[in-house]
Amino acid sequence: xxxxxxxxxxxxxxxxxxxxxxxxxxxxxxxxxxxxxxxxxxxxxxxxxxxxxxxxxxxxxxxxxxxxxxxxxxxxxxxxxxxxxxxxxxxxxxxxxxxxxxxxxxxxxxxxxxxxxxxxxxxxxxxxxxxxxxxxxxxxxxxxxxxxxxxxxxxxxxxxxxxxxxxxxxxxxxxxxxxxxxxxxxxxxxxxxxxxxxxxxxxxxxxxxxxxxxxxxxxxxxxxxxxxxxxxxxxxxxxxxxxxxxxxxxxxxxxxxxxxxxxxxxxxxxxxxxxxxxxxxxxxxxxxxxxxxxxxxxxxxxxxxxxxxxxxxxxxxxxxxxxxxxxxxxxxxxxxxxxxxxxxxxxxxxxxxxxxxxxxxxxxxxxxxxxxxxxxxxxxxxxxxxxxxxxxxxxxxxxxxxxxxxxxxxxxxxxxxxxxxxxxxxxxxxxxxxxxxxxxxxxxxxxxxxxxxx
Numbered sequence: 001x002x003x004x005x006x007x008x009x010x011x012x013x014x015x016x017x018x019x020x021x022x023x024x025x026x027x028x029x030x031x032x033x034x035x036x037x038x039x040x041x042x043x044x045x046x047x048x049x050x051x052x053x054x055x056x057x058x059x060x061x062x063x064x065x066x067x068x069x070x071x072x073x074x075x076x077x078x079x080x081x082x083x084x085x086x087x088x089x090x091x092x093x094x095x096x097x098x099x100x101x102x103x104x105x106x107x108x109x110x111x112x113x114x115x116x117x118x119x120x121x122x123x124x125x126x127x128x129x130x131x132x133x134x135x136x137x138x139x140x141x142x143x144x145x146x147x148x149x150x151x152x153x154x155x156x157x158x159x160x161x162x163x164x165x166x167x168x169x170x171x172x173x174x175x176x177x178x179x180x181x182x183x184x185x186x187x188x189x190x191x192x193x194x195x196x197x198x199x200x201x202x203x204x205x206x207x208x209x210x211x212x213x214x215x216x217x218x219x220x221x222x223x224x225x226x227x228x229x230x231x232x233x234x235x236x237x238x239x240x241x242x243x244x245x246x247x248x249x250x251x252x253x254x255x256x257x258x259x260x261x262x263x264x265x266x267x268x269x270x271x272x273x274x275x276x277x278x279x280x281x282x283x284x285x286x287x288x289x290x291x292x293x294x295x296x297x298x299x300x301x302x303x304x305x306x307x308x309x310x311x312x313x314x315x316x317x318x319x320x321x322x323x324x325x326x327x328x329x330x331x332x333x334x335x336x337x338x339x340x341x342x343x344x345x346x347x348x349x350x351x352x353x354x355x356x357x358x359x360x361x362x363x364x365x366x367x368x369x370x371x372x373x374x375x376x377x378x379x380x381x382x383x384x385x386x387x388x389x390x391x392x393x394x395x396x397x398x399x400x401x402x403x404x405x406x407x408x409x410x411x412x413x414x415x416x417x418x419x420x421x422x423x424x425x426x427x428x429x430x431x432x433x434x435x436x437x438x439x440x441x442x443x444x445x446x447x448x449x450x451x452x453x454x
Contacts, residue, residue, distance in 0.1 A: 015318035019296070019303060020326075022166050026295035029170040032177040034291055036205070038284050039177075040198040043184045045350040048135075050277045052195050053350055054269075055135030057280025058126050059199070061265055063143045065258040066115055069107045070151040072251030073100065074158035075301070076243055079387050081162030082302045086309025094225045095236040097159055099243060102233045108151035115144040126262060127269040129276060135195040142196060146203030152210040156217060161302050163224070168216055176209035249389035253396025260400035260429070264408045267422050275419055278358045281349045282423075285338065286369040292330040293377035296323035300378060304385025313447045320378045320441060327374035335367050365423040372430030379437020386446045395433045404429035 037060070044052040077100040084092040115122070123136050153176075157169040180201050187197025218228050226232060269276045300323050307315050338345060346359040383391050407428055412421030440446065 015303075015315045016322040019299060019319055019322050022164070022303065023295045023299040023323075025166040025170040026161075026299050027291055029166070029173045030291045030294050032170070032173045034284075034288055036173070036177040036180050037287065039181050039184055040202065041280065041284050042349055043188050044195060044198050045277075045281075047188050048194050050273050050350055050352055050355055051129075051132050052135055053280060054129060054132040054273045054276040055139055055195050056198060057276055057283070058123070058128050058132065058136050058265070058269060059139035059143065059195075060280070061258075061262055061283075062122055062126065062140055065255070065262055066111055066144070066147065067150055067154070068251050068254035068258055069111065070104065070147075070154040071254045072249075073104050073107075073243065073247040074154040075384055076247030076250050077104075077155070078158040078162040078298075078302060079246060079305050079384060080239070080242060081159060082164075082305030082385070083309040083387065085163055086306035090225050092239065093163070094232070095239045096243070097224070097226045098232045099235050099239045100155055100159070102235050103240065103243070104151055104155050105148065108148045112144050112147045115147070116141055119144065125266065127266045129269060129273045132273060132276070138194075138196040139199045142199035142203060146199075146206050149203065149206035149210045153206060153213060156210070156213040159217070159224075161298060162305070164302065164306075166299060168213070172209045172213045172216075175212060176205040179208050180205035246387050246389045249393035249396075250384070253392050253400070256396035256400030257404070258400075260404040261426065263405050264422050264426050267408065267412060268419055271419050274354050274358055277350060277355055278346075278362055279423070281346055281355075281359065282362050282366055282369075284349070285345065285366055286373065288334060289327075289331060289370050289373040293327050293373045296327060297377040297381045297384070300381030301385035304382055305387070308386055308446075316382065316446070317441075320382060323378035323381060324375070327377050328371075331370045331374035334370050338363060338366050338370075361420065362423060365420075365427050368424070368427035369430060372427060372434070376430065376433035376437065379441055380433055382441055382446060383437055388440070388446070391436070391440060395436050398436065399429055399432040403432050 040056055040060075041053060044056050077096060080096045081093055084090075084096065119137060119141050123133060123140065126136075128136050153172065157172065160166070160169055183201035183204055184198060187193045187201050191197060193200070217224060217226070221228055265276075265279060268279050300319050303319055304316055307313070307319075342360060342363050343356055346356055350356075380395075383395065404426055407425030408422045409425075410421075411417045411425045412419070415421060417424070
């Protein structure tokens with residue numbers, strides 16, 4: 001257990017070195033998470049075809065939307081834990097953990113029921129192609145019942161990262177990735193359960209990951225200062241208020257971005273199964289950048305929170321610069337690979353001629369997505385780590401609602417670019433967090449803003 005070691009490392013060692021050491025397990029975790037999420041697409045694409053690929057793409061987008069509560073409140077809890085830990089208030093850390101568990105997992109149960117009831121309406125809203133509708137229903141309903149495990153894993157991982165432990169979340173996701181791969185091959189290739197098999201494999205693997213993570217927390221409860229007694233799961237009024245003030249804007253940000261992507265993809269899905277499949281593959285390729293960018297965004301946020309809690313403001317610019325340089329280097333490698341070997345890369349998912357032909361026109365958009373992800377990551381680390389709830393919400397509204405939907409409609413419909421307009425509108429919107437975060441960083445207001453724990 002590495003609780004509190006980040007702040008010690010930052011006191012005695014190099015900021016860049018500490019950031020890289022902390023981010024490395026997160027990179028591995030994100031690599032496995034990307035493999036985890038991509039395996040379904042590859043196996044379904046090869047064994048079921050473009051119709052199954054379309055269903056998994058649409059179902060995955062819907063599932064991503066409904067993880068906004070998990071992502072928002074898990075990130076908010078990580079900020080609280082890291083700031084309390086930096087300030088040396090371990091009792092508040094324990095109260096935060098108990099409050100997060102009860103609230104977040106309760107939300108997961110309620111949302112699972114609601115999503116299952118309205119599964120057909122959600123698929124219709126997404127303009128799901130008729131030939132992919134049944135597969136889409138199989139995939140989404142199965143995954144909705146797994147929301148509890150997805151929320152639970154994100155919750156435990158956020159607690160561990162807030163306390164400076166990025167190694168164990170990697171172990172948990174590694175377990176999920178291996179389990180998912182084995183079950184995908186078993187359920188789809190052997191049992192011929194098609195898209196339902198992919199969804200079931202995802203749910204089971206997430207469940208295994210969450211149970212192990214929960215066991216780890218319980219086993220090390222003395223080190224965490226959380227005893228797992230019934231009374232410890234009571235919602236602390238003061239902590240809950242802080243969690244809401246920080247978490248609601250983060251949830252709205254996540255929901256706004258995810259919802260805007262659903263709107264854009266609903267326009268794209270109207271172009272048919274091939275367009276839906278290519279867009280799904282493109283989204284998975286763009287998610288590869290998260291192997292690095294999300295690692296530095298998450299680790300940078302935890303380090304920023306602890307530095308601000310301890311009053312070490314001078315170290316934060318070094319965190320931002322280090323993350324930015326490494327992100328751009330990785331994005332450059334990915335851009336070269338996509339530009340030089342596009343058919344080989346898209347062909348990993350599906351080799352049908354019509355899919356590969358449309359994929360060639362997606363390449364410039366993919367390049368823009370890679371760069372946008374690399375640029376916005378360090379500045380979102382600053383915004384999240386400093387607990388800027390209002391700014392976070394502004395990013396979500398401008399990025400998700402105004403820019404993405406607005407640009408998609410402008411380019412796709414008004415300028416009559418068709419499907420390319422929707423692709424480029426989505427890609428351009430990804431630069432909004434970089435612009436807002438860059439201005440916030442340059443202004444220096446993050447030094448003077450009152451912390452959420454105060």
